[in-house]
Amino acid sequence: MWQRVRFTFQSLTVRNYRLFASGQLVKLIGVWMMFVAQDWLVLKLSDNSATAVGITVAAQFTPVLLLTLVAGALADRYDKRKLLLLANGAFASLAILFALLVLTEVVQLWHVYVLAGAMGIANAIENPTRQAFVSELVGNTLLPNALALNSAVFNSARIAGPALAGGSIALFGLGPTFLIATVAALSPLVSLARMRPAELYREAVGGAGQRRKARVSDGLRYVARRPDLMLPMAMVMIVGAVGFNFNVTLPVLSRVVYGTEAAAFGILATTLAVGSLVGALAGSWRRSRPSAYVVLGAALGFGFFSTVVGFVQPYWLVMLLLLPTGFFAIFFAQAANQRVQLGCDASVRGRVMALYVLVFLGTTPPGALAIGWWAEQFGPQSAIWVGGLASLLTGLVALIWQLRRRGEQLRIALRPVPKLYVVRTGC
Numbered sequence: 001m002w003q004r005v006r007f008t009f010q011s012l013t014v015r016n017y018r019l020f021a022s023g024q025l026v027k028l029i030g031v032w033m034m035f036v037a038q039d040w041l042v043l044k045l046s047d048n049s050a051t052a053v054g055i056t057v058a059a060q061f062t063p064v065l066l067l068t069l070v071a072g073a074l075a076d077r078y079d080k081r082k083l084l085l086l087a088n089g090a091f092a093s094l095a096i097l098f099a100l101l102v103l104t105e106v107v108q109l110w111h112v113y114v115l116a117g118a119m120g121i122a123n124a125i126e127n128p129t130r131q132a133f134v135s136e137l138v139g140n141t142l143l144p145n146a147l148a149l150n151s152a153v154f155n156s157a158r159i160a161g162p163a164l165a166g167g168s169i170a171l172f173g174l175g176p177t178f179l180i181a182t183v184a185a186l187s188p189l190v191s192l193a194r195m196r197p198a199e200l201y202r203e204a205v206g207g208a209g210q211r212r213k214a215r216v217s218d219g220l221r222y223v224a225r226r227p228d229l230m231l232p233m234a235m236v237m238i239v240g241a242v243g244f245n246f247n248v249t250l251p252v253l254s255r256v257v258y259g260t261e262a263a264a265f266g267i268l269a270t271t272l273a274v275g276s277l278v279g280a281l282a283g284s285w286r287r288s289r290p291s292a293y294v295v296l297g298a299a300l301g302f303g304f305f306s307t308v309v310g311f312v313q314p315y316w317l318v319m320l321l322l323l324p325t326g327f328f329a330i331f332f333a334q335a336a337n338q339r340v341q342l343g344c345d346a347s348v349r350g351r352v353m354a355l356y357v358l359v360f361l362g363t364t365p366p367g368a369l370a371i372g373w374w375a376e377q378f379g380p381q382s383a384i385w386v387g388g389l390a391s392l393l394t395g396l397v398a399l400i401w402q403l404r405r406r407g408e409q410l411r412i413a414l415r416p417v418p419k420l421y422v423v424r425t426g427c
Contacts, residue, residue, distance in 0.1 A: 008281065011146040016195045017137040023191025024130075025153045027088070030184025032161020034095065036266060037169060037177045038112065039251045041102065044174075045109045050252045050380070052109065054372020057248055059113050061368070063120035064127070064361045071125045072132070072219060072354020076347070080133040081200070085192050087126035092185040094119050099182040103175035127361065128354035131337075135346060139201040144288065144338055151280035151334045162273065166266025219351025222344070227405065229343055229352070232295050232336035233359050235398055239299055241363035243306055243391035244329065245371040245383070246272060253380040258315050271319045275326025280334060282327075289342040290335045293422060296399045298332035303392025310385025333360075 011017050039053055046052035074083060098115045101107040138146045168177040223229050250272070254265035305325040312318055337356070344352040375383040403409060408422050 008145070009149070011138050011142045011149050014138050014142070016199055017134075017142075017146060019191040019194055020133075020137055021149060021153050023188040024150070025157055026184050026187035028154060028157030029161045029164065030095075030181035030187075032157050032269075033165040033168065033177060033184070034098075034181040035247060036162045036165035036251075036269065037102075037174050037181065038116070039247065040169060040265075041107070041174055042109065042112055043251060043255060045107075045112070048252075048255060050248065050372045050376040051369075052372075053248050053251065054368045054370075054375075056112055056116050057245075057368035057372075058366070059116040060120040060123070061361050063117065063124040064358060067121065067124040068128055068354045068358040068361075069219075069351070070354075072128045072351040072357075074125070075129040075132050075350030075354070076219075080129050080136060080350070081192055081195060081197065083129045084126060084133065085189060087122050087129065088185075088188040088192070091119055091122040091126065092182070092189065094122065095178075095182040095185045099175070099178040102178045105175070128350060128357045131341070131353040131357065132350040135341070135349060136200045136202055140342075140346075144342065147338050147341060148280060148334060151330055151337075152277060154276075154280070154330075156277055162266040162269035219348050219355060222348050223352060223355055226343070228292065229340055231292055231398065231402065232339045233356055235295060235299055235394065236333065236336050236356070237359035237363050238394045239302065239332070239391045240360045241367035242371075242394075243302060243387045245367055245387055248368050248372050249375055249380045249383050249387075252375050253318075253384070257380060268319060268322060272322040272326040272329075275323035276330035277326075278323075279327040279329070279331035282331060290339050292339070292402050293399075295332060295335045295339055296395055296402065298328050298335055299395035299398070300392060301328035302332050303388050303390075303395050306388025307385050307392060308388070310381050310383070310388055 012021065038056065042052050042056050043049070094115055098107075098111075098119075101111055101115075134146050134150060135143050164180075165177055168180060223233070246269075250268050251265050254268055302325065305321060305328060309318055309321045309325055312321060340352060340356050341349065371383050371387060374386065403422075408424055411423050
């Protein structure tokens, strides 16, 4: 057991990764504070409109549809660390402008839409570059552990960010909350500047001449020839669009159904994030590429619990069920990410991860708009269970496809302990 605990944090022994993780943690806490404050601001400016929240989320993620594949090619061509400095610098500048508009009380709803879209452009460049940069920080040996710790960092921020935002909004108001988030956005710039480029693992990415030839179309053809990469990407595309919309449904559920204020919404978001953090740490012990069935099983677990959350009524029970929902959500996303990253060559990793980000986050705009409209017409609870049920059905269809493609069957063993396992047909 002690060996497992020690391996959980092994990537932190690498100085460059330690700087990277700490910078991301501080920034993401600020980002989640900004998201909570932004959702509350939009509801305030729009008279509690779920559609307005959906439009804001769509504005944040629409640039992903347009720019992510190009960003992946840039990540394979140029220095990823310098690209990250540029993207994070742009994001921090926009965050400063956002905070000033809120502090001076001149902010309008259209300001939020425009700034959300502009920040989305910076994130569209930063996200695939950051995903591909992890392998250069630790190398392939520690890559599964580093990817898991990235999820742990993300979900630690999801715990701290909403909780801090709820308390900050209640104590100081929206303006100071945006200001705190802005200061946190500067953290990655300091961390990236302090890294030692000579200690990066860049041997596998090829020389400068080879990198300049990196084309988007080559990355698409590479993935198209790989069913083992196509399956997790198809899963995250559908589940991401229909199921991962709690940033739209939870604030509306909290304010409209339960009539609670920002602090109570922060509790729901934090509970979901606690489950996600446990799911992220559960995957940090993984030393090799996860199987397709790990990805599928996690998707089925998420779909089941998300569906149940949408049907229950008491606030305390929703809060309790968000724990396993968050666990399976991040366990699924993490396993899919690891299966893709550990299954592709380093020379195309930027473009492959750009496509992964595209299908994962790029489906968020239409999903957020659809879920926001549904929540406004039929209630946020129905929007949650519809997304959960669609995720569950997606997992079942994908499981059947995988079993038939591989010529395998599921079997149940009752002794010595109940266990579900996979066997070849005819064995």
